[in-house]
Amino acid sequence: MKKVILGLSTLCLIAFTSCKENAANKIEESNVAAAAVRDASASKFPVIEFDKKEHDFGEIEAKTPVETSFKYKNTGDAPLVITDIKSSCGCTVPQDWSREPLAPGAEGQFTVKFNGSGTNKVSKTITxxxxxxxxxxxxxITAFVKPDPNAVKPTIQAKS
Structure with missing residues (x-):
């Protein structure tokens, strides 16, 4: 057993000391410069700024569709790419946004349609x-949805 351990130790010692070349000598300056440029640009992000973060439709009748537009601007240092816009429920539909990259300083917009469902104060989030x-x-988006005046109201019958 001692011979096996001694043999493995010798083999490891030879393997670790046989490398005569220094790894630092193999680094090319052009690769270091390219990596520095890549790392500097990787820290640049687009920044999206909206003209408004919230839109209030005020009072609307139930089931009355309304819509608004949210304008935005890329104030960052890289092209802005919007991959998706979703609402917190199916009654609010975002649409008409560009899937193309938006250059720094450029502006865009998307439309949000709300179908007027719900009652009283309604608030929906668009991500x-x-x-x-x-x-x-x-x-x-927020709205105060007034009850539909034409809706049939349930009647409560008294028990005898």
Whole structure:
């Protein structure tokens, strides 16, 4: 057993000391420069700024569709790419946004349609998924939905 351990120790010692070349000598300066440029640009993100973070439709009749537009601007240092825009429920539909990269300084917009469902104070969140540092941004719509005057009201019958 001692011979086996001694043999393995000798083999390891030879393997570790046989490398005569220093790894630092193999690094090329052009690769270091390219990596520095890549790392500097990787820290640059687009920044999305909205003209408004919330839109209030005020009082609307039940089942009355309304819509608004949210304008945004890329104030960052890299192209902005919006990959998806989703709402917190199916009664609110975001649409008409560009899937093309938005250059720094450029502006865009998307439309949000709300079908007027719900009662009283209604608030819906729209999530914008993009290549920003956070990965997603949120805007909100609110409305006060008045009851439909033509709706049939249930009658309560008294028990005898």
């Amino acid at each position: 914008v998924t993009a290549n920003t540092e956070k990965g997603s941004e949120m805007v909100k």
